[in-house]
Amino acid sequence: MKIFDRLFEQQARQLAQRSSRRGLLKGLGGLLVGGAAVPLLPVSRVHAAEKPMDKGDPSSCDYWRYCAMDGFLCDCCGGSANTCPPGTEMSPITWIGTCRNPADGRSYIISYNDCCGKSSCGACLCQRDEGDRPPYRPDKTNDINWCLGTESAAYHCSTAIVVGVAFEET
């Protein structure tokens, strides 16, 4: 069981960054929704495709949709990146992040709907907090238990659902 390693992930990330500065791009999604005038990074148009593109491992905290995540990834709990595990209920109220999909260079609005009614899944704890704000900004906070408007207030895990494109280069 590596729960403490996972809780400690942010320290690890921090330390890694101090030396290599890797992961700097991760912060962009959050800044964009804040309205800051950060230009989109150039998107490679070489490998163009006709189908929507989504790459990465939904069981990994590094997956692009999880930029503002703080919780257990439902993908490791019997659900998926955008569905709840059996026997839970999905919270209709939620917090929002804006994450950049590296496969198409677009930023998407992500709704982090919690799955509720069973106790903590306990697997794949992921805290990234990009664009996250304290609870006085409910629309942008993951520090609140979002099992609201559900029958049960017990938090189980969190999804990351694409609900829109943040903006589009034309």
Add this chain to the structure above:
Amino acid sequence: MKIFDRLFEQQARQLAQRSSRRGLLKGLGGLLVGGAAVPLLPVSRVHAAEKPMDKGDPSSCDYWRYCAMDGFLCDCCGGSANTCPPGTEMSPITWIGTCRNPADGRSYIISYNDCCGKSSCGACLCQRDEGDRPPYRPDKTNDINWCLGTESAAYHCSTAIVVGVAFEET
């Protein structure tokens, strides 16, 4: 947090014994109550005392009273070897062990009263099981939740109370 180390203690004991055979004496208490004809080990009479003698660390699983213990030691939870932590209730029903006090060479009847009404203490897990029997022998089993006859069935920790001398050399 070393909870798994502690759960694993028995394996460690086992392995240690395989090489050094240390700790062989620990089993005696249990065998004695079983009625087996194992003679008492010679007791040193050199350091005689006029006061009852009780040595050892009540926070350690090795403490002599814990020979048939399986649970969290109340001594690490706000209680002691023979008292319950604040706000708990002591189970009136319990299992019994017979443990040899190395300080006076006597075997004592130990009552392992559980403290109940709060969730697992979580500290100082100790499993020794000497003289322990499966639940068909309730008087000698520690596999049952002894929070019985208490208001709450929640198990918190276990005490080890001297309730009598098992027998006496004369």
Add this chain to the structure above:
Amino acid sequence: MKNLRKVGLVGATLVSLAGGVAMSAGGQPPPLPIEPIGIIETLPKDYPESWFLVHDASFFQMSDGKVYVIDIEGNDLHEQVKGTFNVVLMGNLTQSARRHEIYATETFHSRGTRGKREDLVTIWDQETLSPVGEVLWPKPKRFTGMPQRFAMLLIDNDRWLAVANFSPATSVTLIDLDTRKIINEIPTPGCVFVYPTGERGFSSLCADGRFLSAELAEDGTLIELTRTDVFFDSDTTPIYERPAVIGDTAYFPTLAGLVYPVDISGKVAKVGEPWSLVSETESEGKWAPGGIALIDKDDLGRFYILMHPDSKDGSYQGGGPEVWVFDPVKQKRVQKISMQAWGLSLAVSRGKTPQLMVTNPTDMSLEIYDGLSGEFVKTITGFGQSTPLMMHGSR
């Protein structure tokens, strides 16, 4: 089903796009579709052979015990964890494949660990992992303690569920699973747990070294209670309360390493001649059984038992470094499996290619071994477990 989701994530634009965002020109792929909100996964009605129910009573947080439905064929947590449900305060589990239900004894207090106590059996639907019913005890008394395979028993082709009580007075509560009501409570003075016996009965194991066999009528009333002869001494020659039941025989190991075959086909348990798990040579090394869920059987008629050397008083629940596999008809060991490190509990999957799951108590991971070859297959861990000390191969 999960695989649909995968398509949903990377597939074509099944759903209309966010208002006004056009398909891109210049070779850039079209944007990801908006995804539906509110989808809850479901499971197949019949659980595959590779699925286990991993029961984590969570001894450090007993208010938060859990069952994980685990597919050992999965390559990662997404594929391995099919779902979970809670089982509060040292519950026990049993599964009815015929009813597609899982039964769990639980205990609640109105204020978590304090307040009014309620004991019940919660009935979980296998497809939805949702509770579909509960049976409340009129007065709480169900057995709570270390997890047991035979604290509950399905009887009469899964028509009834028998549940062991311990208050410390002992009895068995009988539940009709069609009506989900308690239909009887049979006192079992001096005897505990529920082992299968006959077509419509059960046996309990007694402090004085015998079985108490109960014969039940069609309506659940008691026809007769019969005590067998004494066959062991609970002080000097104790047996485990944990048998492997294979067909009409329940194999009860003793702490010292014998096995009693018990014929459970009739109305009264019939104890046979014990034989030894341990050869003369091994006996010098003081090999003996040891563990929590230390024994289980496969569908090939064999049983698996955790063994440790240098046994002594107090070591009988501590697990061991090896699993020995026996053909109990031939009274012969057919396989010896060495753990990566140590095993504390085990369970075996059903079917023709049995897989062995063992709890590694060092890191509380689950190790999988091939039941036929004995080879190590993989480790399953990181799924949120705390103390997964009872596992059940799915039925």
Add this chain to the structure above:
Amino acid sequence: MKNLRKVGLVGATLVSLAGGVAMSAGGQPPPLPIEPIGIIETLPKDYPESWFLVHDASFFQMSDGKVYVIDIEGNDLHEQVKGTFNVVLMGNLTQSARRHEIYATETFHSRGTRGKREDLVTIWDQETLSPVGEVLWPKPKRFTGMPQRFAMLLIDNDRWLAVANFSPATSVTLIDLDTRKIINEIPTPGCVFVYPTGERGFSSLCADGRFLSAELAEDGTLIELTRTDVFFDSDTTPIYERPAVIGDTAYFPTLAGLVYPVDISGKVAKVGEPWSLVSETESEGKWAPGGIALIDKDDLGRFYILMHPDSKDGSYQGGGPEVWVFDPVKQKRVQKISMQAWGLSLAVSRGKTPQLMVTNPTDMSLEIYDGLSGEFVKTITGFGQSTPLMMHGSR
């Protein structure tokens, strides 16, 4: 008290011996006395300065959250752990030294994690660690989430307890602690939490970057709600919702490393000029605050804050390797404490020799540092903790 017990264990024959066992001859010591059964420890009414309330919301088992009463002067677990109580489902804590009571928000469901939900404040007696009262919400709506120091607030010399709600509509429930009844609920639209303001009031922090200050009448009714001017932008210049309150000033750090001193002596919060925690040189290293319970104060008028270098979007709750101690009147750093490894949350003891407790997120141990010298004192661990991310120096 504990020390009595120690005497009981090794002391003289206070209790008569087991029937018929005589005092031994030949120099063998007399046997140990029979010990009384049923003794429950109690604690002093007033908690010493060296005691902390360690709140472990147990994020992996939220049905089993706990508070540990810890004496950091103890040399071993027996001396360190004074007792525990449960706090279920992401509760919050506050303590009244005057009333010798601890208040905890909790949420229960009739079936653990399902069934009817009830929100309440449980009132714990400091001497017995037993619940002596509870205040039930008519409709559950109390704030649940990561632990907060200001989700609850004692008002008017501990006469009232104000509790933050979030459903997601925001309000504050006002409880009279003499009668243990709810006397009012004040809506705080767009604003959350409860910060001290004036003699009989509170303020909440709003999404639009200002305070909402509530002035209350003697009977708990609302006299006036006042919104201050906007002083921050929650998108571009966010502040932490976690101040250190020293006397009449609440110091609110910003994510970027400024501090807003807020005068809370009047009926309406008065925001002062911000100053920087970070020097120009440090600013090149991108030092900024970071952590869960990242700030606390001592009785010498100083505040302690967890700091980390290389800050970036997303790092503001990740903790840091150093604690910086400030004299906020002089707006000057007076101490810099390097953690053994990393700190995620902190709390400071009261009194003239403040001791700093820091959660080490690697192994979830608690490290103690001397608040004056900054020196590492000891590690406290192994007491059963899972995720002890909020600590309170005892009052």
